[in-house]
Amino acid sequence: MRNRALGIALDAGPPAAALPRLLAGPSHGGLPDLRPDELIDLAEESGLTGRGGAAFPVWRKLRAVAQAGRQPVVVANGVEGEPPSRKDKLLLGRDPHLVLDGVVLAAAAIGAREAFVTVDARARSELEAVQTALRERSRRRDRVRLRVVTVPTGFVAGEETALVAWLSGKPPRPTSTPPRPFERGVGGAPTLVQNVETLAHLALVARFGPTWFRALGTPDEPGTALATLSGAVRKPGVHEIPLGLPLADLVAAAGGATEPLSAFLVGGYFGTWLPAETALRLELLDAALRPHGASLGARAIVALPGSACGLRETARIVRYLADESAGQCGPCVNGLDAIAGALERLAEPGRARPDDRARLARWLDQVRGRGACRHPDGAVRLVESALRVFATEIERHARGRCAAGR
């Protein structure tokens, strides 16, 4: 197979082992001219999964929307409402054309004539980068109407049904499912919602082929991904990693820890706390994290220093998640507030009420699975991991002390 636009063989990409891939740009041009089925087949052969957090196979979503039977719409999700993640903003600012290439290819593959690129309203420079890129492109060659849309800042605004609601003229809040967006999305049309990083990978798969894509990563979790490492490391920031990289190597790439670490939060605010000694032995793969009750999510990772209190940090995050609830579902509105309150007391040495731990356990059970979206479930998962990893700290706080020396 040949890339008709460039006149080169598709697998003649950059050296297979070379990194970075996504962050090598800016890289406009060379949009391969593929038949609709060809791109979906390439996506399947590559094993590319969604990089927004759910890791759903990209080819399945493409095919589902392509077969929906009505004119579909593409939505590139660049909202990235999660504070510990910066990777989508970095990518949009650094190489917006690569993302737009992915949007155009996905649109062609599923027969969409309209596509929306969504960006957090506060991400001004990224927004400008995308708008500039749009002006540089040729509408006639892209064969799809590309529009950039800003989305009001908020943690849940990037949830796919919330995005679809916003693009359909409603407030950016999650809606009850079914129907899922791929069945009925923007304005009622079948809608392909993909994270911007996913689309950038798709563009590279189209350009260089699945064999090239699979040269990094593992057979089950192929390719590279963007990870955001923050917390107690010398150079916090976004790194492109081959999937399967040991977390210890990522910490080293970020200049190492600034002080002894006690734990890692893996998978962002909906993620899982892991003790530092456990986490540093793990590879960044869902298969390696699953036995520990964790998953990579959108690969936002926070390194917690020994001088910080994990309970207090968890309480802070859960209060944030409670405040960021869309306010639609009773169990989420009431439950997250109650859970945050109990955690705040547990995190304050000597302040917990005798029944706080029992009530917290009951509330976690009551809230799980009871929202229209996964927002409450993510918070529950985070708190459950905190109760495991910081169990001795809870005891210590009950006796009026804190290992972080507060």
Place this chain on the structure above:
Amino acid sequence: MSSVRVDPIACEGHGLCAELFPERISLDDWGYPIVDPRPAGPELEKHARRAVGACPVLALRLLKAAAS
């Protein structure tokens, strides 16, 4: 066989459903319904229908499961 499903966005926690269909619906600490997903046999169908019909905001739906 049938079961009920709550639309959590529409639900306002009036709590009538738990009164009318206690075999499958209980309330959480804030008065919102927790539905036991096990299908209800024909002997409970009347209770399920009563709960669905009584919801002031139409947040409950009866799901018909294929008889197995």
